[in-house]
Amino acid sequence: MQSDSLATLLDAGPPQPWWQRPFRGQDRIAHLAPLAAVLLFLVAIVLAFWYLRIEEMRREQEAVKRDVEYSQQRLRLRLLERQEQLMRLARDMADRELSTLQFDIRAESLVSQYPELMALSWVDAERRLRATQSSPSVSPLRQWVTDGRIKAGEVDEGFSLARDLRQPVYAQPMAVKDAEPVLYLYVPITPRAQFGGALLVEYSVEGLLRYGVPSDVLAKYAVALMDAKGKLLAGQSIPERPGLSERLPWTGKVNEFETPVSLVGNGLVLRAQAWRTSQGVVGGTLFWLVAVLAAMTTWMLIANWRQSQRRQQAQHALQAETSFRRAMENSMLTGMRALDLEGRIIYVNPAFCQMTGWSEEELIGQSEPFSYWPLEDRDELAARLTDELGGLADPAGFQMRVKRKDGSVFDARLYVSPLIDAVGKQTGWMASMTDITEPNRVRRQLSASYERFTTVLEALDASVSVAPLGSEELLFANKLYRQWFGGTTEGHLKLVVRAGTPETQLSEEGLDTVDSFVGLPLDSIATAPLAEHAEVYVERLDKWLEVRSRYLNWVDGRLAQMVIATDITARHQADELAAAQAERAQTASRLITMGEMASSVAHELNQPLTAISNYCTGMISRIKGGSISQDDLLGALEKTARQAQRAGQVVQHIRSFVKRSEPRRQWAEVPAMVDQVVELAEIDLRRRQVRLTHHVAPGLPALHVDPILIEQVLVNLIKNGAESIDVAQRATSNRLVDVRVTQRDIDLQPVVQFSVTDSGRGLSAEALERLYEAFFSTKNDGLGIGLNLCRSIVESHQGRIQAENLYNAGQVVGCRFSFWIPAGPVQGASPSDNPSKAMA
Missing domain, CATH: 3.30.450.20 (PAS domain)
Known part of the structure; x- marks a missing residue:
């Protein structure tokens, strides 16, 4: 009311001439003009003396x-x-x-x-x-x-x-x-x-x-x-x-x-x-006289500006006092309503009118029932109004429904307090109203979302548990966790320890050494190896569990650890079965290889056996005839012994090659392995009229491998090369398989590389892409497990295998298989490691 009266007084009176009317920015110009005048005066003085000095x-x-x-x-x-x-x-x-x-x-x-x-x-x-x-x-x-x-x-x-x-x-x-x-x-x-x-x-x-x-x-x-x-x-x-x-x-x-x-x-x-240096302007009397005049002028201008500031401040204070109350009313988002002691509405702010849709003129003077009360809630609201007028209203407020002028209804919360005037006398009751329709909707959605979230977690086939670090409190556990471990953190902590994630226990005295990650010390958070997943066996449940762990900030700000455990017993059993089948397939591959080489082996054994028979028959005949000397008899016996040793070596090599045994890694010399392979493979290659050459570079380091498995890879590659030469029907002079073993560096690591080169027909583009797939073969009667096993054996020794065609004038003239083995012990492997399990 005071602001309206002041505006009326300001608007009254005869119209002023245009040169006397206030314009926009007049106060700011009045404040800045004295300062600008002082600054211009000082600049003019400085420039004048500077110019005189320069002259x-x-x-x-x-x-x-x-x-x-x-x-x-x-x-x-x-x-x-x-x-x-x-x-x-x-x-x-x-x-x-x-x-x-x-x-x-x-x-x-x-x-x-x-x-x-x-x-x-x-x-x-x-x-x-x-x-x-x-x-x-x-x-x-x-x-x-x-x-x-x-x-x-x-x-x-x-x-x-x-x-x-x-x-x-x-x-x-x-x-x-x-x-x-x-x-x-x-x-x-x-x-x-x-x-x-x-x-x-x-x-x-x-x-x-x-x-x-x-x-x-x-x-x-x-x-x-x-x-x-x-x-x-x-x-x-x-x-x-x-x-x-x-x-x-x-x-x-x-x-x-x-x-x-x-x-x-x-x-x-x-x-x-x-010789003389100028005294300068500062030493002159004129300079000091002008400086004193400038200081006096500046002081007078500043005093005038301060007086103007005080007058402007008083004017602004008067304007602020008259417009403060209406500014509050127009800027508040909360609806305000005032009742007198009889329950009549004496004041509403614009926010209350905007929320209800009723104007101030329509609401002022109303008594119960108010127009914004829904018809079905009038009895309840009338009882609340009686309590309000009697001073029994709940200080925490109450929730009610409010009807807008257009008939729509929204949820509101009303807070009631006494209305006290300037002399401390109660003149009525003041109420503030807030629209809580949207918070109620959000609360209902959050409740429904929580129910859905809980339903999903309870139905998971994995155990989920959350516990804070440094405490035995269980923050969350789903149904499967409770079935397995109960309602305590014992199972959670055991899974954490077995998975390799560090467990941190804090006492009350140790809280000072903890940073903003509540519950986790600085040294632990920097060094803790948080495994993405680990496989552990729980004897109590007789199950293999895959455990995943991660840190998260709980809703109350504490640092917590979530552990998810999934039952992988069936998969673990399947992996063991696959490893056993791969081992049997490996042995079967060696048996198949020896079966295909059976005729050649028989021919190779027939030669020393026939020689032994001939030597024995000859010695018997000459002994009976008495025409053999002691030296001739010793020479014949030595030759017979050499032939018997040769037959025994062939049988021993075949027996060790096809014998099913647990893989053993040991330090093996490369030349010895290559000699064994060459001696075994030449039996079949002579039958196929294929010449076998080999070269082993001198000074090769010993390899920490299973020599039988490496020999199996070389025999398979040599045998495949000989078969490719047969299919290509190469001339006798061009039927060649070459084996080379050299040392090189791959990614700054020394390795020993084995290469088997044949002069066959090479491999097609499709075969190069699917070469190592299980049960894929380029031969009509092939099983498709040989090269797959070769790659598995090489990779179990942390090596690699590759194949490439050889060209001459655009024509394929052969194929080269190469694989390399690191020149050192395989990391993380022991002599009893099973490569068949690694390949699985």
């Missing part, structure tokens, strides 16, 4: 530059005058052929007349020093002369340059420690356009500075002559003074300028530095 430094720099250029011109003119006099002397020496005495007279006159000249030397074309005249203060010994000639070095280079150019040449030698810097001038002597030597002039750099630079410049500045590298040759230099050195953005240092001497070039630089 002062520019004038000082121009004065230094002007004096240095003037000194450089004076020094240049002095050098030109000396150069002209020396060139005239050189021309006189070339035209008149002066004698040494005459040269000494004229040179002495020049040296005594011009103090910057240190010495004049006459050097002929052969670099011999003919005459020299030095200043009295200079030692007559020259460092560049040895045995009356110019020695190799800088002086010699300048002499050569003057000879080549036929023009005067300036040169500055390298400075020598504790020696006065000098400047050389080479004036060539050219009689009749021929080079006849040079006039070598030595200038004192100190003399050039003293007599070439005007005295007023020397008095105003620290003048110095430097070489091309900035080294001081003569004069004075002012060291860097921190805090007093200033620079201009475009000209460099203030009160300093340097320029090269034009005749000499960049090898001699003239520099001048002013």
Whole structure:
């Protein structure tokens, strides 16, 4: 009501002119204008003083530059005058052929007349020093002369340059420690356009500075002559003074300028530095006067701005006080309703009207029954209203149904509290109403979802249990877990321990060592090997269980462990049956191989047996006839014994090959295994008229394998190669099976590779894809278990087998089977490991 009255008062009165009407952003501009004025004033002061300082430094720099250029011109003119006099002397020496005495007279006159000249030397074309005249203060010994000639070095280079150019040449030698810097001038002597030597002039750099630079410049500045590298040759230099050195953005240092001497070039630089450094703007009285005025102006503007701020704050407080109550009413999402002591509605907020669909005018003044009461709930709601007016309403609120104006109904929760005025007197009852239709719907859905979830877990054929770490509390267990282990965590913990997952027990004192993963210590979470699954046998149940475990955050924030156990007894029994069948198939394969080789074996045994019979018959006949000596008898008996040993070896090899026994891994030598295979396979290959060659690389390491199984793989591959040659009907010269054993590295691991190469018809594309499938065979009478067993045997030794066709001019000329075995013990295998189980 206060806000409405204030708005009415503000709107009253005659209309104002457009220039007096408030515009948008007026308050913000009024706040920022004084600050902007202060900032602009300070910026203007700073820029003005900066500009004055720059102008002062520019004038000082121009004065230094002007004096240095003037000194450089004076020094240049002095050098030109000396150069002209020396060139005239050189021309006189070339035209008149002066004698040494005459040269000494004229040179002495020049040296005594011009103090910057240190010495004049006459050097002929052969670099011999003919005459020299030095200043009295200079030692007559020259460092560049040895045995009356110019020695190799800088002086010699300048002499050569003057000879080549036929023009005067300036040169500055390298400075020598504790020696006065000098400047050389080479004036060539050219009689009749021929080079006849040079006039070598030595200038004192100190003399050039003293007599070439005007005295007023020397008095105003620290003048110095430097070489091309900035080294001081003569004069004075002012060291860097921190805090007093200033620079201009475009000209460099203030009160300093340097320029090269034009005749000499960049090898001699003239520099001048002013002795006086500018005092700067800060030391001036004008600066402090302006600074005080600026500070006073700033203080006045800030005071004015603070006064304006206080006035604006008071205005905003008044506006906030009048609009706060209505802002609350319009922004609340909870419906508010006020009743007087008689039960009539005296106030509703917009949210209450929006929720019910009734307007404020329709609700104000109503008494029971209210229009938003459903007809069927009026008796119950009337009783609740009586309790509310009597002060018996539940402080936790109550749930009711509310009817909208359009007839629809929604669920609401009502909280009732006394309405107290400013003096502490109760004037009625205040109620807040919240729409809980959606929370009720979500609650019903969650309840139904929980029931479905529980039904699914209870019907699972796997045991599911969840328990927190460091506690024996069982958070969840489905029906099958309860049937197997009961309602305790004993079964859960036993499964965790047997599956290899670490069990963590925490005491009350150890809780300080735990991080945010509640229940799991830092060292355990970093090192615990969480197995994805494990197979364990439970004697109590007489079952094999597959156990899976994982960590999860429970609903209360604790770190828990879920264990899922599945009954795999039937699968385990099936695996054992399959392993036994594979072992029987392996033995059957060896028996089938020997059955196919039976005729060849019989022929191989017939030869030593026939030889034994013949030797025995011959010895009996000769003994009866008395025509045999003791040596002949011993020789015949030795041959008979060798044939018997050969027959016994054949029988022993066949017996060991087909004998059914438990696989044993042992350290076996590769050459011995290959010799056994070759001796056994040659029996069948000779019958097929196939030549067998083999090569074993020297120095092969021993293999930790079952030698009988590796021999079976080689025999099967050799036998298949011989059969492929028979089918291809190769010529006698091209019926060959080659066995090679070498050592190589695969993935940085040393292995021993066995290769069996035949000259048969090769394999088709379909056969290469299905080569190792069980019961797939390329032979009409084949069983399709040979190569499958070969691959299983090789992989049980952690090896690999592969096949490829051999080509010649696009034609298949054979096939190569290769397999490799790691050159070391098989990891995780013991000598009693069963490869047939591994292949299953």
